Amino acid sequence: MPRMTDERVRAGLAREEDLSLLHEVSMKTAGVSHLEMCIQCGTCGGSCPAAQDMDHTPRMLFAMLRAGMRDEVLRSNTPWICVSCYHCVVRCPQEVHIADVMYTLKGMAIHAKLYVNSTAPHFSQTFVGMVETFGRSYELGLASRHYLRHFPLRLPGMIPMGFGMITKGRMAIMPKKIKHMDQLKKILDRAKQLELTS
C-alpha cells in the first residue's frame, strides 16, 4: 500500500517532520500538558492581560501547532509576551498547562534561533548565566548588562531608581555566592546532558 501523505504536506502547508509538532511540544513540556485536548474555545486569549501585544493569541498558536507551522510558531512573540499569570491556566476547560507550553516554546525558539526580538531571550540567558555562576541571582549585574545591551536610552531615566535601590540597600553591589557551587555545577552539567539525550 502506498504511504499516505497528509493533505497538509501535499498542499505544501507543512513539512512531513512537522506533522507531529503538537506531540513534540507536548512531550517537551513539564507535567502532562493536555495540549492535545485543546478545543479552540479561546478562553485563554480572552483571559490574557497581555494579549494585545501578542502576535497570536494562545488559542491561535495552538491551532498553528496542530497545523505543523513550526517556523511561524517559533517566530511568534506570544511566548515571550506571556507574563506567567496563569489566568488562562485556571480558566482552561481542558486543563492545558498553557504557561508551561509557553516555556517550552521559548526553549525551542532559543534552540532553533528563531526568535525575532532578542530582548527577552537575552534577558533569560543573562539571568541564567548569573545563577549558573553564583547560584543566586545578581540584580545589579543583570540589570546593568541587560540595559546596556537592549535599552541604553532607557538608562538615564533609570538612574534615580537605581540610585535609590542601591542607597536603600535594596540592590547589592557585589554578587552573593552559594557555598557549594561545585555541587550545583555538577548537577546542572548532568542535567544538561540528560536534556540532550531525552
Add this chain to the structure above:
Amino acid sequence: MNKYLLYPGCSMESSGRAYGESINAIVESLDLHFEEIDDWNCCGATEYLGINLIPAYSLIARNLALAARQSAAQTNGPHTVVAPCSACYLNLAKADYYMQERPSLGVKVNEALEAGGLQYKAGTLDVRHLIDVLVYDVGLETIQSKVVRPLHGLKVVPYMGCMLPRPDYQHRWSDHEHPTELDDLLRALGADVIDYPLTTSCCGGHMTQIGPETAFELIRRLVADADERGAVLMATVCPMCQMNIDAYQNEMNHYFGTDYHMPILFFTQLMGLAFGREPDEVGIGLELVSSRNALAQIGVEVPITQEPGAPRKKYEGLPMPRRWTKHEQKEAVK
C-alpha cells in the same frame, strides 16, 4: 512552637529586604520558628524554565533535596517549606507536583541530583507560602490577639498577585481569581480593607525588563484602580509585585503622563506595625514611593529619608496628545 523550613529566595536580601526584615520582626510574637535551608540556591524565577527543562527543574529540586535532608537529620524535623516569595513558592510547588505528575521527569531530575550526591522523592515535603501558614496555621484569631496598634482608618487594597493563588496545585486557596486570605488578615489588623477586584491581576512580572510598554500598562491598571477606590496604600505578598509597582511607578507615570503616588508595602510590614513595632524595625522607608503620608493617617510617624530621584522636568516637549493628569482632569470638570 511551630517549626518550618524557610526558603527565603534571592530578593529577601536585596530588593525585598523590607520583607525579610519585617518577617524577622513578627515571627517571635507568633511563636513561629523558621529554619533557613542551608546553602539554598536561586529557584530560576521565570527565566530558567524558558531555556531548558531538566536543568531548570534540577535547579529547583536541589533546594527541595537540601530541605528534605535537613529535615531528616533531625528528630521530628519540619516537613513544610515556607517561601515568602510568590515566584519561589510557585517554582518549588511546581517542581514537587510535576515530578509526581510525570514520573519520568522525577527520574531524570534525580539522576542529575545524584551527580551532586543528592536525591529528592517528590511529595516528601509540603511547599507553602508564608501567608498560607499565617492564615491557616497561626490563625487570624491569634494574629488579632497580638495587635496593639490597630490600623483603624488605613485605607488599603489587598494585592495578592498572580503566582500565589494560581495554578494552585495543592488547592490551598479560597479562590483562584479572588482569594480573600489577604483581605481577612488585613482586617484582623484593624485596617480599612477596600475591595479590590484586580487583586490577582498581573504586575507585569519580568516584562518591566523586556517589554516595558506591556508592563507599564499592567502597572497603571493596578495603581489607577487602587487610587480610584480611595486607597492610600497597597499591601502585597510578593517581592516581584512590590518591586514592579514601587520601583517602576515613576517610570510608568512618565510614560503615561500621570502622577500617581501609590505606596506599596509588604503585608508583614503592616503586621509589624500593628504588633507595635517601630517603622524602621519593619523596613518602612525602604520603598521608593514613600508610605509616609499614608501611615501618618494612623499616627505612625516615619522619619524623613532622602527621597531619591531628580526633580521632575517641566513638560516642554512638542504639543503631543497625552493623558491628563488627575489634577488637570479635576480642573477640566470645574
